Amino acid sequence: EVHLVESGGDLVQPGGSLRLSCAASGFTFSDFWMTWVRQAPGRGLEWVANIKEDGSEKHYVDSVIGRFAISRDNAKNSLYLQMNSLRGDDAAVYFCLRGRHALDFWGQGTMVTVSS
Amino acid sequence: DIQMTQSPSSLSASVGDRVTITCRASQGIRRYLAWFQQKPGKAPKSLIYDASNLQNGVPSKFTGNGSGTDFSLTISSLQPEDCATYYCQQYDKSPYTFGQGTKLEI
Numbered sequence: 001e002v003h004l005v006e007s008g009g010d011l012v013q014p015g016g017s018l019r020l021s022c023a024a025s026g027f028t029f030s031d032f033w034m035t036w037v038r039q040a041p042g043r044g045l046e047w048v049a050n051i052k053e054d055g056s057e058k059h060y061v062d063s064v065i066g067r068f069a070i071s072r073d074n075a076k077n078s079l080y081l082q083m084n085s086l087r088g089d090d091a092a093v094y095f096c097l098r099g100r101h102a103l104d105f106w107g108q109g110t111m112v113t114v115s116s
Numbered sequence: 117d118i119q120m121t122q123s124p125s126s127l128s129a130s131v132g133d134r135v136t137i138t139c140r141a142s143q144g145i146r147r148y149l150a151w152f153q154q155k156p157g158k159a160p161k162s163l164i165y166d167a168s169n170l171q172n173g174v175p176s177k178f179t180g181n182g183s184g185t186d187f188s189l190t191i192s193s194l195q196p197e198d199c200a201t202y203y204c205q206q207y208d209k210s211p212y213t214f215g216q217g218t219k220l221e222i
Contacts (some may be wrong), residue, residue, distance in 0.1 A: 045152070047201050047212040060212040062117075081147040095159060102165035103150065103170070109159055116178065 002026040002105045004096045009110030016086050020110055022079040022096030030054070030074040033100030036081050037090035039109075046092075049081065050100055063089075086114045118142050121185045127133035134192040137218045139204035148208035151180055151189045154217075158209055163187045163202075164189065185213050196222050 008020040022034070035050040049060045049070040058070050069082040079096055093109040119142035129135050139149065147167040154160040162171045164180040167187060181192045191198055199222045204215040 009124075044217045045154075045205070045214040047200065047205070047214065059210045093199075100163075101150075101212075102169075102171075103205075104162050104165075105162065106159045 002015060002098065003046075004105055004107035006096050006107045006110035007032075008092060009094065009112045011113040011115060012086055013116050014087060014114055016085065016114075017082070017084045018112060020081040020083065020094055020112070022107055024077045024079065024096075024098070027098070029077040032098050033080045033097060034070075034072060035097040035103060036079075037095045037097055037103075037106075038090075038094070038112075040089070040092040043092075048094070051079070052100075083112070086112075088114050090114055091096065117151065117211055118145065118205055118209055118213050120206055120213050120215040122202075122204055122218045124218060125216065126219040126221070129194050129220065131185045131194055131196065131222060133194045134190060135192045135194065136188050137202055137204075137220075139182075139187040139189070139215050141187075145206045145208035147183045148206055149180075149182065149187050150205045150207065151178075151205045152205065153200045154203065160203065189219075194222055198222060205207055 003025045021036040048108045051058045051070045067085045069081045091114045095109045096107040097103045098105045121140045149167045151164040152160040168180040177192045201217045201219045
């Protein structure tokens with residue numbers, strides 16, 4: 001059974017940094033693109049970034065380019081999102097997903113709060 | 117970026133009804149569209165990909181149609197557990213944008 005478990009969400013001050021992790025199990029992690037999607041409180045879904053199976057290709061939504069970095073460690077079956085220069089509009093629940101196009105499995109999410 | 121517009125934003129229906137939610141893309145996206153269901157306080161669940169293909173385990177009461185710019189999600193024989201917000205998402209061109217959501221009340 002596929003499991004995606006996010007962690008690392010926290011309260012951080014504006015301008016601060018945070019690293020989110022996603023532990024994957026139940027499938028061959030290195031065979032799949034992986035994706036991050038976020039949802040601000042009371043708002044809709046926003047696609048954030050994705051990464052190719054071997055990490056050689058990455059894509060980001062414009063609003064996070066230069067501030068966020070997606071990465072993965074296939075030996076550890078883990079996906080990461082390094083978030084720097086955090087802003088108020090980055091506050092959201094961040095979901096880890098399997099896939100690039102036909103996203104099929106979602107984690108339960110981890111909450112990032114940005115406030116002074 | 118490709119804009120995705122869902123309609124209606126919310127709707128109310130009764131048990132046993134059939135409802136249709138539409139999703140329009142600001143430019144053609146071929147059939148690269150997915151639908152997701154999110155129940156209150158829960159992570160979203162994937163329903164449909166490539167406009168009309170059901171994800172594993174999704175019941176056939178969910179039907180997706182469309183291509184190009186106009187798409188629809190039809191839910192038949194509504195049950196209380198179908199109460200949720202439904203989102204479409206295009207994945208033809210990055211960034212893979214979502215619609216604003218349609219809240220279904222039963």
